[in-house]
Amino acid sequence: MTVGTSLPRDEHAGAAAYREQIALLAETLPSALADGDLSAFYDVFRSTELPFVAAAHARQPGPLLRLCFEILHRLGAISPATALAIENHYYVTSAIATAPLADGDARDARRRLLSVIEERRVLVANTSSKVHASRLGAIGTSARRRGDGFRVNGTAAYMSLATEADVLVFITQIADEGPAIFAIEPLHDNPSIEIGPYLFPEAMLDSDTHRVTFHDLDLRADALLVGPRDAHARAFIAFEMAWHQLLIPALYLGAAAGAIEEVRRFARATRARDDQPLAEVDGMVADVGRMAIEYRSACATVLRAGDRLAAVRRFPDDLGALEHAVDDAGVAKYVGTRCAEAVVGAARRIVGPRSFTGGQLLERLSQEAMFGPLGPEVSSVIERRHGRRALREDPFLEQWW
Numbered sequence: 001m002t003v004g005t006s007l008p009r010d011e012h013a014g015a016a017a018y019r020e021q022i023a024l025l026a027e028t029l030p031s032a033l034a035d036g037d038l039s040a041f042y043d044v045f046r047s048t049e050l051p052f053v054a055a056a057h058a059r060q061p062g063p064l065l066r067l068c069f070e071i072l073h074r075l076g077a078i079s080p081a082t083a084l085a086i087e088n089h090y091y092v093t094s095a096i097a098t099a100p101l102a103d104g105d106a107r108d109a110r111r112r113l114l115s116v117i118e119e120r121r122v123l124v125a126n127t128s129s130k131v132h133a134s135r136l137g138a139i140g141t142s143a144r145r146r147g148d149g150f151r152v153n154g155t156a157a158y159m160s161l162a163t164e165a166d167v168l169v170f171i172t173q174i175a176d177e178g179p180a181i182f183a184i185e186p187l188h189d190n191p192s193i194e195i196g197p198y199l200f201p202e203a204m205l206d207s208d209t210h211r212v213t214f215h216d217l218d219l220r221a222d223a224l225l226v227g228p229r230d231a232h233a234r235a236f237i238a239f240e241m242a243w244h245q246l247l248i249p250a251l252y253l254g255a256a257a258g259a260i261e262e263v264r265r266f267a268r269a270t271r272a273r274d275d276q277p278l279a280e281v282d283g284m285v286a287d288v289g290r291m292a293i294e295y296r297s298a299c300a301t302v303l304r305a306g307d308r309l310a311a312v313r314r315f316p317d318d319l320g321a322l323e324h325a326v327d328d329a330g331v332a333k334y335v336g337t338r339c340a341e342a343v344v345g346a347a348r349r350i351v352g353p354r355s356f357t358g359g360q361l362l363e364r365l366s367q368e369a370m371f372g373p374l375g376p377e378v379s380s381v382i383e384r385r386h387g388r389r390a391l392r393e394d395p396f397l398e399q400w401w
């Protein structure tokens, strides 16, 4: 899929080059997956300009969002898990690059991090420090001020891109203060950071998702990207989450597009028992039409929500706009990931059991598309937010959205 207006061609002569690089990645990924070793894919990824587009488009959040959508959509059509690993790099770097913070709100720390990412061509993993505890939403890590810096301890359940990334950006709580975002570099060969086994021992292996534990990890003051003493720390965290909620459906909608492509090939290469090409059987045409309509309307929802987020340019002026953008991003994530799961399921039913023979793409897409609704925000949370709003005192017909 090419998102028509994704790149400002006149302003950026590299648009065609980006597309070539996306095609190169899409060519490299299947053989890396078949070899069970993604290092060749990551070598190619790092050799392109694609991982560093956030810094290059910091002042163009709209085109940046569409470019990230395009990259993740293309990779999600081949391997949702690999695209998920990379999505973490994209949403974090994009949110940091386009953050609408005012001067003084940790701007220098963010600028420094962006130049490290661009100059040293590094990849960024992240964790929000969630853990699987007896209470939902539990945070497993915390930081304490210590001298001029901080000491971090605890465990986070999820960190994708864990073995490939060079930098970790993570959210934690500073004791007695509130939420904060830190950056750690280097992520590896640090005795205070223990990267554990795969979180999901069988599923989503290519997302490189591991547990991570911090043992008395001492950080300098400048590792703090956004802290509770910054005027708009919570708004920045919401802004970053909105980026995440928009880019996750991009990759899963890629999986949906990949599944429709598999149906197209199957239907064009196969005949019904009466010898009619399946691609010409009326029921097949209607079924695939429904899938395409659902896919296209979900893509439109995500891109429209992206435009809303791109319009959030400055705090505190745009805090109201941020609230709506966050809401729309939740809807986009919900609609996009549900659509992807449904379309992949429908494709599997059309192609039939041969979907699971001989390393068919539909097998991989089936096993991975189901993860879409599971995060970052789970569908049950998004449904309840919108349900509560729809049921509040003022008439639904008068509610603004």
Ligand SMILES: Cc1cc2nc3c(=O)[nH]c(=O)nc-3n(C[C@H](O)[C@H](O)[C@H](O)COP(=O)(O)OP(=O)(O)OC[C@H]3O[C@@H](n4cnc5c(N)ncnc54)[C@H](O)[C@@H]3O)c2cc1C
Pocket: 084, 088, 126, 127, 128, 129, 130, 132, 136, 137, 158, 159, 160, 161, 204, 207, 209, 371, 374, 375, 376, 377, 378, 380, 381, 384
């Ligand atoms: C493959 C994969 C990779 C990931 N990689 C990363 C990563 O790199 N970094 C990172 O920080 N995170 C990562 N995550 C975590 C992700 O961002 C979400 O935090 C996570 O998927 C949400 O799951 P949870 O365990 O926090 O769900 P929970 O919040 O614990 O919810 C579990 C279940 O409880 C129910 N529930 C929850 N809230 C409510 C409610 N309000 N009302 C009713 N029922 C409710 C729902 O049925 C829900 O499915 C990853 C997740 C996956 C699946």
